[in-house]
Amino acid sequence: MPDRYHHRPVLLDATLSLLELGPGDDVVDGTVGGAGHAGAILERTAPNGRLVGLDVDDEALEESGRTLRPYGERARLVRSSYRRLNEVLEELGMTRVDAILLDLGVSSRHLDAPERGFRFADASAGETPLDMRMDRRLPATAADLLARASAEQLQSWFSEYGELPGSRTLARAITEARRQTPLRTTSDLLAVIQAAGIGRGRKHHPGTLVFQALRIAVNDELGALKEGIEHSIEALAPGGRLAVIAYHSLEDRIVKNAFRDAVRGCLCPPRQPVCTCGKTPRLELVTKKPVGPDEEETRSNPRARSARLRVARRREAA
Ligand SMILES: C[S@@+](CC[C@H](N)C(=O)[O-])C[C@H]1O[C@@H](n2cnc3c(N)ncnc32)[C@H](O)[C@@H]1O
Structure with missing residues (x-):
């Protein structure tokens, strides 16, 4: 181990x-x-x-x-x-x-434990739940926030907590995607990020800023x-x-x-x-x-x- x-x-x-x-x-x-x-x-x-x-x-x-x-x-x-x-x-x-x-x-x-949901660039992303709670007594996981938050709320988290270019586009893409099927795993979210073209041509993985923003929101x-x-x-x-x-x-x-x-x-x-x-x-x-x-x-x-x-x-x- x-x-x-x-x-x-x-x-x-x-x-x-x-x-x-x-x-x-x-x-x-x-x-x-x-x-x-x-x-x-x-x-x-x-x-x-x-x-x-x-x-x-x-x-x-x-x-x-x-x-x-x-x-x-x-x-x-x-x-x-x-x-x-x-x-x-x-x-x-x-x-x-x-x-x-x-x-x-x-x-x-936290980062080394896929089951906590803090990491995304991983072969196990399909199984990794969107959790991100440091305190597992908190009532809402990242998946809960992604399921419930309005597009405006999502946009403001991505832009304030992730300083993410394309925050509005991503917020809309998430609200569209969740109408079809809930986002449960890190690969579900990565697929939406990719399909929305977020971070295309940039040096860093776009997931970095999105995951940072969600983590900050989940844990206030x-x-x-x-x-x-x-x-x-x-x-x-x-x-x-x-x-x-x-x-x-x-x-x-x-x-x-x-x-x-x-x-x-x-x-x-x-x-x-x-x-x-x-x-x-x-x-x-x-x-x-x-x-x-x-x-x-x-x-x-x-x-x-x-x-x-x-x-x-x-x-x-x-
Ligand atoms: C960077 S690590 C600290 C490492 C530690 N200094 C060491 O030497 O091992 C941050 C720790 O703070 C905890 N943490 C994060 N937010 C907290 C909060 N609001 N109150 C108390 N602990 C918190 C996390 O669960 C994590 O274990």
Whole structure:
């Protein structure tokens, strides 16, 4: 069986050093996955630092549970979205933490498991269900969205979440095709993409953008990210650090803008003479520009290629 889990975590050294972890720190890994980052964090915060690991995926939590067993009570794992980080910490009686990591998106485990429906360029595409839920408790799969969404809704997902040229054409082609027969497998969807002429003559497989858009819609990834960053900022102790690793420009833009707003504080229009929003600066940037992988990591881990790490520090109370 291929080793699905033991990949080197993306941007591990940069993340650990920019989080400035030390013995006794309390840390949240909001996307614990296979616990590659989490294990390294627990080493840095030994002997008594605690780690709360969140994930929405049951299989990821089984795996991280096994990996983190040697750390005993120092590691707590919770099946939850990081968008509910505040509630989880409250239930655990932890009000403020020293560092938070969000390593976004799907894991290689998801991509390597055809039955989860995240991959399309595969000989098994005819059997691969259009699922794409990271949290299998979610009520709607990608196939459900494709069956129910209006052409307008589909178009807006493809153009906003996939930045796909031909979004309107594809949305219409899908609503036409599903009148004949439901789209159930990745090859059903690929056939519609191809027949609609989407991506013809382009370098990248057109499925890449379509699948990205559907995955984001199924998991409400961008909504979760906005809420997750906000709760993370609030959960940091003064001087505590938040690190976010993004894998595409839509995610990175949200991180960049959320950090910028929290650095600036007041969000009133620049010409307004008196502040009415009452917001004060909460963060300082640790990375002025996003940190990417070096050549060696790019070569050895294709998934790291598009990674962008941003880190910010919670200001001392004003
Ligand atoms: C890139 S992987 C993390 C890999 C991890 N850092 C490691 O070292 O193994 C992202 C993980 O985040 C999880 N995830 C995605 N969205 C989430 C959310 N909103 N809340 C919690 N976990 C989420 C996925 O299920 C996946 O396991």
